[in-house]
Amino acid sequence: MRSMQNTGDKVIKAGLFLLLLIMVFPLFILVADSFMGSRELTEKFGPVLAGTKGMTEFTLLPMYPTLRAYIKLLLDSPEFFVAFWNSVLQTGAVVAGQILVAVPAAWAFARYPFPGKRMLWFLYMLLMILPFQVTMVSGYLVLNAAGLMDTHWAVIIPGVFSTLPVFILRKTFAAIPHEILEAAQVDGAGDLRLFFHIGIPAGKSGIFSIAILGFLEYWNGIEQPMTFLKTESLRPLSLYLPDITVSEAAVSFAASVIMLLPALLFFFFGQEYLEQGIAASGIRE
Amino acid sequence: MLMKLREISRRRWILTCQNRRKMWKGYLFLFPSLLGTGGFVFLPFLDVVRRSFLRAAGNGFVGLDNYRAVLGNEAFHLAVKNTAAFMAVCVPLLLLLSLGTAVFLEQALRKSRLFKTGFLLPMAIPAASVVVFFQLVFDRSGWINGLLGGLGMEGRDWLASDSAFWVLTVCYIWKNLGYDMILWLAGLYAIPREQYEAAKVQGAGRMACFRFITLPQLKETAFVTALLSFINAFRVFREAYLIAGEYPHESIYMLQHLFNNWFTNLDIQKMTAAAVMLVVLIGGILIGNEIYAKHRG
Numbered sequence: 001m002r003s004m005q006n007t008g009d010k011v012i013k014a015g016l017f018l019l020l021l022i023m024v025f026p027l028f029i030l031v032a033d034s035f036m037g038s039r040e041l042t043e044k045f046g047p048v049l050a051g052t053k054g055m056t057e058f059t060l061l062p063m064y065p066t067l068r069a070y071i072k073l074l075l076d077s078p079e080f081f082v083a084f085w086n087s088v089l090q091t092g093a094v095v096a097g098q099i100l101v102a103v104p105a106a107w108a109f110a111r112y113p114f115p116g117k118r119m120l121w122f123l124y125m126l127l128m129i130l131p132f133q134v135t136m137v138s139g140y141l142v143l144n145a146a147g148l149m150d151t152h153w154a155v156i157i158p159g160v161f162s163t164l165p166v167f168i169l170r171k172t173f174a175a176i177p178h179e180i181l182e183a184a185q186v187d188g189a190g191d192l193r194l195f196f197h198i199g200i201p202a203g204k205s206g207i208f209s210i211a212i213l214g215f216l217e218y219w220n221g222i223e224q225p226m227t228f229l230k231t232e233s234l235r236p237l238s239l240y241l242p243d244i245t246v247s248e249a250a251v252s253f254a255a256s257v258i259m260l261l262p263a264l265l266f267f268f269f270g271q272e273y274l275e276q277g278i279a280a281s282g283i284r285e
Numbered sequence: 286m287l288m289k290l291r292e293i294s295r296r297r298w299i300l301t302c303q304n305r306r307k308m309w310k311g312y313l314f315l316f317p318s319l320l321g322t323g324g325f326v327f328l329p330f331l332d333v334v335r336r337s338f339l340r341a342a343g344n345g346f347v348g349l350d351n352y353r354a355v356l357g358n359e360a361f362h363l364a365v366k367n368t369a370a371f372m373a374v375c376v377p378l379l380l381l382l383s384l385g386t387a388v389f390l391e392q393a394l395r396k397s398r399l400f401k402t403g404f405l406l407p408m409a410i411p412a413a414s415v416v417v418f419f420q421l422v423f424d425r426s427g428w429i430n431g432l433l434g435g436l437g438m439e440g441r442d443w444l445a446s447d448s449a450f451w452v453l454t455v456c457y458i459w460k461n462l463g464y465d466m467i468l469w470l471a472g473l474y475a476i477p478r479e480q481y482e483a484a485k486v487q488g489a490g491r492m493a494c495f496r497f498i499t500l501p502q503l504k505e506t507a508f509v510t511a512l513l514s515f516i517n518a519f520r521v522f523r524e525a526y527l528i529a530g531e532y533p534h535e536s537i538y539m540l541q542h543l544f545n546n547w548f549t550n551l552d553i554q555k556m557t558a559a560a561v562m563l564v565v566l567i568g569g570i571l572i573g574n575e576i577y578a579k580h581r582g
Contacts (some may be wrong), residue, residue, distance in 0.1 A: 137560055
């Protein structure tokens with residue numbers, strides 16, 4: 001019996017390892033092949049990326065690793081920098097705005113009874129579920145009327161008022177024990193004090209996690225910039241990248257790795273918080 | 286006596302005043318968010334509802350004509366069918382796989398740091414990079430077909446045939462498995478250890494423990510996980526769009542493609558009517574779920 005369970009555990013462990021390999025494999029390929037020279041790349045991946053004849057070769061590591069693609073990208077492609085900066089600006093503004101707006105809103109939903117609360121929570125949930133394309137029309141009507149179409153604001157403003165962060169954060173705040181807040185109230189702390197001195201420190205991991213989720217979401221944003229931005233020079237990296245995939249295969253691998261880096265950096269830096277934040281939304285109240 | 290009554294009513298009045306002030310306090314914190322969602326979504330949506338009953342040019346009232354036009358539209362039928370099929374297949378599949386992974390991970394491994402990192406990693410990979418990889422694998426001249434060719438089998442164009450649906454499903458599961466797994470793990474960790482030990486003492490096996498202790502206590506987690514998976518399922522449009530553009534193979538032509546194409550053609554009338562119907566549908570599901578949850582206590 002005992003030994004059977006042990007074999008079972010071993011099989012499970014092996015299975016999990018295999019799954020892990022599958023999960024990280026795409027990342028490995030993207031990074032490894034970004035060091036491939038343009039010639040080797042055309043030779044091996046030409047059939048897929050450039051439409052040449054033959055079959056794509058399966059390669060784990062480049063035969064002749066080179067940094068040429070990176071150099072070309074960083075030195076010869078001013079559009080790349082423009083797109084990168086646009087991404088930084090749009091994503092940064094959305095994430096900062098989301099924190100300013102969603103943190104107090106989640107606090108209100110978690111900690112206060114107020115008239116119309118159930119109705120509003122329902123609307124917030126509905127808004128969170130609807131895909132972008134459904135709210136696109138109403139967003140377009142307002143942005144157009146305000147003369148904000150085809151500006152950075154067209155991407156930033158709708159992003160700031162997303163209700164998903166409110167949903168994720170509410171449970172984090174609701175999980176703060178009553179006694180702590182009551183004790184502070186007895187000591188004479190007002191509403192703002194409770195929020196800033198107890199709520200925010202206690203909800204730290206949740207706040208970090210909505211920041212990281214928001215970053216990943218808008219760093220990869222395709223739909224919003226695609227619909228609301230027409231000017232080429234305003235477009236973020238997420239739209240620039242698919243364009244060069246067709247024209248310059250060698251550079252596109254390098255560009256996708258550079259685009260990946262900030263996301264990975266945030267991810268590894270904040271993984272603990274991200275996990276805690278995600279987990280907080282999954283437990284019972 | 287009268288004095289006492291008066292005193293009581295005075296106190297009560299003060300209390301209601303305080304309560305009333307307290308009642309509205311929540312709005313103080315909600316205000317910035319409400320201003321934005323109200324101004325950018327809720328109010329303009331009323332305009333969308335109004336427009337859905339109007340003619341495109343001018344302001345003529347056309348009743349339900351726009352709705353009829355949408356419901357009679359073949360592209361709309363296809364998009365609804367595909368979106369519903371995708372949701373019905375990929376969300377339950379993801380929920381099962383992620384629950385399985387979470388349960389195994391929790392049982393078999395003490396140190397799961399590496400696994401959590403690895404499983405969450407796909408979340409961080411930009412859609413445009415993901416698509417390059419998927420093309421290498423699933424293209425007509427990609428790796429899978431190369432492998433099949435090596436085995437003497439005929440390959441196919443995975444991205445431009447019915448199998449595109451399954452490629453998209455794989456992509457969705459790959460991307461969201463880690464997120465859902467973390468949610469399930471949180472639910473699993475919240476179950477007290479003692480319950481398992483008590484059950485073991487009484488001779489319950491692993492399966493029995495899972496069925497009678499674990500599953501019942503994961504209900505709330507299941508709801509949140511399903512909800513977030515549903516939301517994330519709408520997001521695969523990104524990958525679908527980048528892989529196949531505005532008019533992909535008809536097995537992955539989703540509502541999002543349709544809305545997008547209507548927008549490009551400035552077909553605002555159809556968009557407004559379809560948006561209203563979708564909001565009513567999803568709102569109805571939400572309310573239904575609420576009532577169902579309350580009914581069961």
